[in-house]
Amino acid sequence: MIKAILIFNNHGKPRMSKFYEHYTEDTEQQIIRETFHLVSKRDENVCNFLEGGLLIGGSENKLIYRHYATLYFVFCVDSSESELGILDLIQVFVETLDKCFENVCELDLIFHLDKVHNILAEMVMGGMVLETNMSEIITQVEAQGKMEKSETLTLLFICQSMGQSQASRFSSKYLKLCSEDEQSFYGFGTTCG
Template identity: 45%
Template sequence: MINAFLVFNGQGQPRLTKFYTQLDTSIQQRLISEIFTLVSNRPPGSCNFLPLPPLLASASSSSPNSPDAPSLVTYRNYATLYFIIISTATESPLALIDLIQVYVEALDRLFENVCELDLIFNFETLHAALGEMVVGGAVIETGMERIVAGVRAQGTVAKRPVNEGKGGGLTGGLGAGLGMGGMVWHGR
């Protein structure tokens, strides 16, 4: 089960926070601040998943609705953004990495070369795309065309992408994008 899906920029500012497990607001805030530090300080070449540290795991398990399985942090870094999933250890970390990849590619198609400004000014689209993929912490869809079509059918995509005509993207000023058209993969 997915407990949370988080997106941070390189400075640790949350761009998306979605919790599927009932947690007190104070615990959510603590997880948000400490998870970014944990992931951003990983050395280059580290694998993209790790156990949730005991201190955070005990905080997240204090919820009456949280599962007893230990928690796992899975993440990918694209350009200036970190995409992070906190899940039970019963979830396949490789499947979660693929889920993040599908999410980024869906955003790239929805925004035509997504950049951080798209995430800031069109947060409804971020939530709609995630809502097409994950419901109640369970993955329900990973088909790119169905996700994009579902979001477009909801009418939550901006009529004109924020980065249109700017060269789009997140590196080198606002250089190359997140998605497949200009994806910058940092092999962590």
Template identity: 55%
Template sequence: MILAALIMNTQGKPRITKFYDHVSVERQQEILRVVYSVLSSRSGNLCSFVEADDIFGPDTKLVYKHFATLYFVFVIDSAESELGILDLIQVFVETLDRCFKNVCELDIVYNFGKVHTILDEIVMGGQVVETSSAEVMKAVQDIWKLERVGELNPANIRGIGHYKNSRS
């Protein structure tokens, strides 16, 4: 299972954090500090897997890729394949590149909602649900199209909108 997905810059500032189990805000901040400390101290020629027993408990690993000024990090348990997660990170970054035309840190900062939508199309509840960048983009574009026309506005969701209209 995927326990967390993190994007942080090379100064340790978190840009996207998604924990798939309940973790208190204080614990999340502590985790981010420790993860950054571990990643920033590693040489570029080392593998992209790090044991994370001290951070998340037994049989956990950090799987990460460093692109330009960003670290893309997935925290996994022993049920996940490290190489599979590296491929998943590649799919995530390729999808972001397709969406933002050579994604950079500012794209993530100013479009965090879109980034979360893309991540949610790839991983849901800690389980991988889609590994095709093209399929993810198609689903995300459909969601954004619905948001633009207002069909995903909470007032228009069945039940809420119906209740409002029936009282008018």
């Protein structure tokens, strides 16, 4: 079972974390720091598996990671998971991110964290691997994106039919979800009304 999925940069700044067991927020932060120190001090030419840190279960768990450019992708797993299978899963995750963001970089993870979590949710749920087929994952994420855009446009049309005072309270939140071209195409300015 997958216990946690962590992404952090070369300086230890967390860019994404997903825990499949309950920990307090302080403990989660300590796990991230401990994992960074364990993984970052290793040479590039050693294997990508190591014993888990004390906070995440010690020798009962493993840390399986890959280092891409400025980011570490770390999966904390129990002994029932295959190390090579998890390495492949990390590769599929990164390649999927790369396809969805057209050459993914650290800034994509910072500014589109919700989409990163959606991609991950198509692959892993409750610590169990659901899907490893990149085409299927991308299809589901694109369908979800279309549905979100449709909901946004529906809300914008509702907003347009409201009075100025009601609409201005929540319009700016939903207008951020549409590009400027879409806003002008549908006749919206910076506020509804």
